[in-house]
Each structure stands twice: as C-alpha cells, then as structure tokens.
Amino acid sequence: MKVGYFPGCSLHATAKELDLSLKAVAASLGVELEEIRDWSCCGASSAHATNHLLSIALSARNLALAEAQGLTQVMAPCAACFSRLATARHEMAHDEGQAQLVRPMLARPFKNAVEVQNVVALLQGLAGEIKARATPLAGLKVACYYGCLLVRPPEIAQFDDPEDPTSMEQVVAATGATAVRWSRRLDCCGAGFSISRVGSVVRLGRAILEDAKAAGAQAVVVACPMCHSNLDLRQAAMEARGASLGLPILFLTQLVGLALKVPRESLGLERHFVSAAGVLEALAAPAPEQRPAPRG
Amino acid sequence: MSDGSFHPDSSLAGELLRATGLNVAVCYQCGKCSAGCPMAAEMPLKPHQMLRLAQLDEREELLSDPSPWLCLTCETCSARCPNEVDPARLVDGLREIALKRDPAAAPRRLRAFHEAFLRQIRRHGRVFEIGLVAHYKVRTGALLDDVLITPAALRRGKLALLPKDIEGREEVRRIFEACERAARKEARS
Numbered sequence: 001m002k003v004g005y006f007p008g009c010s011l012h013a014t015a016k017e018l019d020l021s022l023k024a025v026a027a028s029l030g031v032e033l034e035e036i037r038d039w040s041c042c043g044a045s046s047a048h049a050t051n052h053l054l055s056i057a058l059s060a061r062n063l064a065l066a067e068a069q070g071l072t073q074v075m076a077p078c079a080a081c082f083s084r085l086a087t088a089r090h091e092m093a094h095d096e097g098q099a100q101l102v103r104p105m106l107a108r109p110f111k112n113a114v115e116v117q118n119v120v121a122l123l124q125g126l127a128g129e130i131k132a133r134a135t136p137l138a139g140l141k142v143a144c145y146y147g148c149l150l151v152r153p154p155e156i157a158q159f160d161d162p163e164d165p166t167s168m169e170q171v172v173a174a175t176g177a178t179a180v181r182w183s184r185r186l187d188c189c190g191a192g193f194s195i196s197r198v199g200s201v202v203r204l205g206r207a208i209l210e211d212a213k214a215a216g217a218q219a220v221v222v223a224c225p226m227c228h229s230n231l232d233l234r235q236a237a238m239e240a241r242g243a244s245l246g247l248p249i250l251f252l253t254q255l256v257g258l259a260l261k262v263p264r265e266s267l268g269l270e271r272h273f274v275s276a277a278g279v280l281e282a283l284a285a286p287a288p289e290q291r292p293a294p295r296g
Numbered sequence: 297m298s299d300g301s302f303h304p305d306s307s308l309a310g311e312l313l314r315a316t317g318l319n320v321a322v323c324y325q326c327g328k329c330s331a332g333c334p335m336a337a338e339m340p341l342k343p344h345q346m347l348r349l350a351q352l353d354e355r356e357e358l359l360s361d362p363s364p365w366l367c368l369t370c371e372t373c374s375a376r377c378p379n380e381v382d383p384a385r386l387v388d389g390l391r392e393i394a395l396k397r398d399p400a401a402a403p404r405r406l407r408a409f410h411e412a413f414l415r416q417i418r419r420h421g422r423v424f425e426i427g428l429v430a431h432y433k434v435r436t437g438a439l440l441d442d443v444l445i446t447p448a449a450l451r452r453g454k455l456a457l458l459p460k461d462i463e464g465r466e467e468v469r470r471i472f473e474a475c476e477r478a479a480r481k482e483a484r485s
Contacts, residue, residue: 009422009423009425014425014454016454038462038463038464040421040464040468041416041422044413045369046409046414047417048369048388049369050391050395050414051392051475051476051479052315052392053475053479054475057475105470105475107467107470148370148371151375152372153384154375187334190334190368192368193368195432196405196409197366200335200338200366233449270452273448
C-alpha cells in the first residue's frame with residue numbers, strides 16, 4: 001500500500017520521534033510512505049488567524065504538489081496539518097469565489113483530487129494486521145487523548161464521532177494495551193499558545209493530565225505533535241504546585257511500534273522530557289498473571 | 297431611494313458575511329459555545345458575547361478587545377453549535393477585520409508569535425523552530441522564560457538547528473504577496 005506523506009514542520013524538529021516511529025511502523029506493516037516533494041508549511045494557526053486566504057493557498061499548494069506527483073491520498077500525521085490540508089480541500093471544493101483567487105497562486109494545475117487522511121485513520125485501517133502481529137502490551141493502561149483537530153470540525157475532519165470517538169481505542173486494543181475511560185480526551189491542550197501564552201497551556205494541560213492520572217492511566221497516547229509538546233515539555237510546569245504527574249506522553253505510532261517489536265532505537269522514546277522508562281520496564285517484566293503459580 | 301449604485305453592507309455583520317460567508321444574526325445566544333470553550337475563563341468577552349456585540353454592530357468594543365485573539369480554534373463551539381453559526385470561523389473573521397483596522401490589534405505576545413511564525417514560512421517555505429523562537433524572543437524580550445531553548449531540548453534533538461530553504465520558496469513568497477494584495481484590496485473597498 002502506498003500513501004502520500006506530508007510530514008509538516010514539527011516532524012523535522014520537536015516531533016522528530018513521530019516521523020521516526022511512523023516510518024518504522026509503516027515499514028513493518030508494508031505501507032510505503034511517499035513524501036510530497038518540496039512540501040511547504042501548511043500555515044498552521046498563524047495563517048488562519050490573520051489571513052484566511054493565505055491559510056487556504058499555503059495548504060492548497062501542498063495538495064497541488066501531491067496531485068502533480070500522482071498521489072491520490074495524503075496522510076498528515078500532525079493533527080493541525082491534517083486539519084489545514086482538509087480545510088483547504090473542503091473550501092477549494094465549496095467556495096468557488098475563493099478558489100478562483102487561489103488557483104492562479106498555485107503555479108500548477110489543480111483538480112482538488114487528493115484525499116487527506118490522519119495517522120489514526122491509517123492505523124485504524126491496519127488494526128487487524130497490528131493485532132495479528134503484535135506481542136500484546138498486556139497490563140499497560142493508557143489514556144487516548146484526541147485533542148481538537150482529529151475529529152473537529154466534523155465536516156472538515158470527516159473522521160470518527162466528534163463527541164465520542166473510538167478509533168484510537170481500537171488501535172490501542174490491537175496492541176494489547178488497555179485504554180482507560182476518562183473525560184478530558186477531547187479537551188484542548190492549548191495548541192498554538194505553546195510559546196506565546198504558556199500560562200494557558202499549563203492550566204489546560206494540568207486538567208487533562210490530572211484526569212488521565214485519576215482514571216488510572218500509566219501513560220497518555222497522542223497523535224499530534226502540538227499536543228505532545230504541550231503535555232510532555234510543559235508537564236514539569238504543570239506539576240509546579242507539588243502534585244506529581246509523571247505521565248509519559250507516547251505517540252500512537254510509538255505504542256504500535258512497541259507492540260510490533262520494531263527496533264527500540266527507531267521509536268525515539270528517549271527524546272521525551274517525561275521518561276517512559278518506568279512504563280517500558282513494567283512491560284519487559286512478565287505480567288503477573290503469566291508468572292507460574294507458587295507451589296506448595 | 298435606489299439610484300442603482302451598490303452600497304455593500306458596512307456593518308460588522310456585513311463585513312463578517314463577506315469575510316466568512318456566515319451570518320452572525322442567526323446566533324440566538326444559547327451560550328453553548330461559551331460553556332464548552334476552554335479559553336472562556338480567560339476571555340473578557342465570552343464567545344456568545346462576541347457574537348452578540350457583532351450583531352449589535354458594537355465595532356469598537358469588540359475589535360479592540362483581546363478576546364478574539366484568545367481563541368485557540370479548538371472548534372468545540374462550532375462542533376456543538378445547535379444553529380450552525382460556526383463561532384470559530386467567525387472569530388477568525390473578527391481577527392482579520394481587526395487587523396485591517398489596526399495592524400497592531402493583537403495582544404503583543406500573540407502578535408509577535410504570529411509574525412515570527414509567518415516570517416519563517418515566507419523566508420524558508422517551512423518553519424524552523426529555533427528561528428521562530430529566537431525571533432519571537434527578541435521581539436518580546438522574553439529571553440529566559442522558556443525550556444524550549446535549553447541544553448535539555450537540544451540534547452533530545454528537539455530543535456532543528458539550520459534552516460533549509462525549500463526549492464519553491466519563491467512560489468511561497470508569491471503566495472504571501474498575492475494574499476496580502478487581496479487583503480489590502482478588501483480593506484479599501
């Protein structure tokens with residue numbers, strides 16, 4: 001299976017481990033990722049917050065490049081990139097006045113024929129294959145955190161249920177880990193305020209992580225580099241009031257990679273601020289129910 | 297009354313309609329947007345109040361307020377709105393209109409971030425985080441308050457050190473210029 005690949009800027013820096021683990025997992029599952037040649041930034045929140053036309057044109061350029069490359073589908077592992085590319089696809093189809101302004105900016109033909117997908121949808125489609133090949137991560141309890149843009153707005157994302165999604169839990173189940181039930185899996189982590197309004201990020205992230213911890217999660221699983229950066233890098237600040245959180249934040253691709261036993265060094269787990277070592281050690285130890293029963 | 301000339305609706309609602317294709321008048325103030333908004337607690341004007349002020353054409357009070365800039369575009373309001381008002385898209389529209397009225401409309405740090413971010417794309421075609429953070433910090437003077445530029449971040453390979461321009465960076469620059477021209481034209485009309 002061949003899938004067009006739009007890494008986005010974060011995957012070359014703060015979320016390099018998402019790029020690494022995605023590639024390792026894709027190779028293991030027989031998925032060929034073909035990167036869009038010479039892709040540019042989707043514009044992220046700064047474009048749509050200041051100039052809507054710019055946000056559509058910057059993302060449409062990437063769809064046009066993918067089209068020129070003969071791709072029919074593009075997967076963007078960053079939830080924000082996914083949302084911006086999907087918004088451009090949607091508006092280029094439904095707002096002809098705006099499309100007429102954008103088309104001449106793209107410097108190449110554009111038929112708007114490329115579908116946009118996120119990484120959870122890709123893995124959900126492969127859940128059967130993952131389950132068949134997984135060494136189950138038995139005993140590991142994780143909280144699936146969707147954040148905002150994987151499922152919202154529904155007419156753009158066209159993915160899962162916007163209030164009660166199950167796709168990440170399905171992938172987690174395929175790895176043999178257990179997804180805990182909790183309340184804040186669709187709350188916003190503060191997204192683009194990571195640098196410009198850290199206090200908001202800390203307030204929002206603390207509520208999310210305290211809820212995950214109260215539900216018994218040993219780790220939080222995410223599918224967005226913004227969510228990851230906010231919840232991992234800022235976690236120490238969220239703990240400042242004395243309550244220890246100590247929740248490793250794993251990309252869904254890393255969790256799948258652990259279950260598929262892809263080489264540990266290709267998952268980039270050591271790049272996180274909150275160490276996943278404790279969780280991984282617990283996995284390495286035989287699960288309690290598998291130990292031989294004491295005799296005598 | 298009609299002399300055949302065309303006068304576009306100069307009210308804020310009319311401007312929003314042109315910018316977003318959405319009619320703010322259909323909001324009936326149920327408050328569901330504000331109830332689910334993660335930033336409402338920090339906003340002087342809650343989302344439903346922003347929409348109300350837009351309906352009432354209270355332009356100055358709304359456009360000079362920081363509240364539109366505090367929206368994270370998490371889309372909770374738009375997903376839940378019972379009348380499909382799409383508050384998140386309208387807030388984007390308010391921000392654009394506020395910028396046309398006053399390029400320094402956004403709160404200082406948020407403005408510096410957006411400017412630094414877009415400058416990275418315009419220059420390189422992509423965003424290089426270290427350049428983004430450095431530019432932002434110089435602009436805001438917030439030099440020492442962040443773990444992003446630390447040995448710990450560098451050690452983890454969290455920062456790409458050298459910007460590498462894409463081949464199509466001229467294409468990207470022309471997209472910026474065309475979109476800025478379109479915004480100026482809209483502001484004059």
